[in-house]
Amino acid sequence: MVETRLIDGKAAAQALRARVAAAAAALKAQHAIVPGLAAVLVGADPSSEIYVRGKAKATRAAGLDSVEHRLPAAAGEAELLRLVAALNADPAVDGILVQLPLPAQIDPHRVIEAIDPAKDVDGFHPQNVGRLWSGGRAMVPCTPYGCLMLLRQTLGSLTGAEAVVLGRSNIVGKPMAALLLAENCSVGLAHSKSRDLPAIARRADILVAAVGRPELVRGGWIKPGATVIDVGVNRLPGADGKSRLVGDVAFAEAQGVAGAITPVPGGVGPMTIACLLRNTLIAACRRRGIAEPAL
Secondary structure, eight states, X not given: OXXXXXXXXXXXXXXXXXXXXXXXXXXXXXXOOOOEEEEEEESOOHHHHHHHHHHHHHHHHTTOXXXXXXXXXXXXXXXXXXXHXXXXXXXXXXXXXXXXXXXXXXXXXXXXXXXXXXGOTTOOSHHHHHHHHHTOOOOOOHHHHHHHHHHHHHHSOOTTOEEEEEOOOTTTHXXXXXXXXXXXXXXXXXXXXXXXXXXXXXXXXXXXXXXOOTTOBOGGGSOTTOXXXXXXXXXXXXXXXXXXXXXXXXXXXXXXXXXXXXXXXTSSHHHHHHHHHHHHHHHHHHHHTOOOOOO
């Protein structure tokens, strides 16, 4: 039986947000600059509404400017692209975030490619993707970078570790693999078509689960002592009739096997918004040729 350490994402996110706030205050005092984040929401998806409100609140709390642009669910692609072009040209906007998913009539790839890569604080633009994989200076997607920060905090150096990422999405899985390669890990990227997922997962010193399937990863999939990063956020019905949040890892089974694990909620989730604030401040500095703060 292994003693499992809980990785406190809330505390790590709070510390990062405090560092961003301090850096933003210094940027304002020394250069009269307040980084600006523009969020675009198309339609009124309840989850997206909550997420955008949370981002706006956190942005203002850190001393950054936050502007929201809302378009109706019936808005066309051309209307959204015109808005993105206007935000690209606005000198007060340092970061542009178009909330996904978008309505069916809008091609998300065209919208992402229309965002100025320098203002792409989500890190989804093909230029930033290419720079990340080639080792260049990129805007890095928020959730994977938050995972990396938690891994560094927990393990220190990741050099030589065998890492397995379950999930190959452009938002988490693929950039997570790129980040782990840059940390000198040996990286495996597994997915729904991989043969014998449990055996692949059991090789991992670092296991990142980002598949969007509740409690897919069982205790027997985990190498004793491994560090487990659970990116999944899934709702299941609870015994009291209310929904409950679970991750992609069967948390109770992982206890006593994993050396360290992120809980759901309270693990990776808080880091995503904190890293968005970080990216916005860094974008503001890079766009003006100002030295980036160590965040």
